[in-house]
Amino acid sequence: MLLIDLLGTLAFAFTGAFRAVKHELDWLGVIVLASMTGVGGGMLRDLLLGATPPMALRQPMYVGVCVLGAVLTIFAKKHIAKLWNGVMMADALGLGFFAAVGAARAELAGANAMTIVLLAGLTAVGGGVIRDVLVSEIPQVLKSDFYATAALIGGTAFWLLSYTGWAMTPRLIITTLLTFGLRLFAMRRRLELPKVQRLPASPSTLLRQKNIESPAARSP
Template sequence: MELIHILDIAGTFAFAVSGAFRAVKYEMDILGIAVLAMATGVGGGMIRDLLLGATPPVALTDTSYILICLAGAAAVFFAAPKIARRWDVLMAADAVGLSVFAAIGATKAEAYGAVPLTVAMMAMITACGGGVIRDLLSREIPAILTTGFYASAALLGGFMFVLLGQFQCSEGLRIFITISFTLITRIVALRFKLNLPRVKALHASPSEIARAHRENGRK
């Protein structure tokens, strides 16, 4: 599990950096950068722990997570242009973080006796919850709801973890396969720009459309 912890720390740093860049986009001060970095880096794990009743959340008892987030914030504050030029590397690290967080979320949920559907949902929440908090704090529609095969990859990874449990696989093997499956799914989605189906915007609100339909029916 030492490797998982290392990947967890790396994923936390990558998420923190992505949160800090969102703060830079809106020209926030150093406090704003730190807040968004921490929210993105540990927000998903904290939501998961609170929902599972695993209190206090691990991010509040292991200071290394907060320090990693602050390190990511400092890196962006002092070297944003240099980091931006290697955004492709950061996206790769982000994909790894997503995959590891999904596996960790599923593992912890199962350890707390969650049902299979909840296990998969905790995988998604752990991987994506921080990004949702980041977007809400910056007054944006959460990116996971509009772009990319992101939350979907984490959710599918959670279901993969559950499925492997039906075959009596060891926990270590289940974690490894879940990480690999989620990572491959995310990379393929990035490579081929995959998205879930969308509904095209209506030309008017549903109430206006219904009213126009009733009026046309009377004619």
């Protein structure tokens, strides 16, 4: 499980570092954003499960992996940018890794089915949400991409396999591959959940307009 966790951390650290580059942050900003993206979801999960201090603070290698991703981005961003499809593949794989690890840690903590699924999703997308908030953007998972949905489906699959008696290792592998496959399919097909269209005006304005028009409609 540790190797899966570290690989997911590195993949997410790259995406966080490149978001920092997009906003032209300084070197410290790149490291902070890479680290928050890499370990933020896992830290939130551990705090909710009462596992304190979080794993990322008890094992220095997690932050070390994030710093590695940030440093590689700082000094080789042009080369990494040319391989961006590969980075997105790594991000999708990281999503699968984190969904699997989040579900497994929740189950080991004695969580119920709903909590297992929710913490699979939180572990997978929590770091990205923190990243976007730090650079004053609407979290990407709330407005585009079949991202959090893939993680939630993966978490559901993990629980269903547990319910039918599968061992931990096969469940981790299947959850990772399922989440990765769903995300990859969505990327290639450009799948997104339907968006809710905005109203032409605020609800209070629409209500006032209705009240104004109603007497006119009733007049002969």
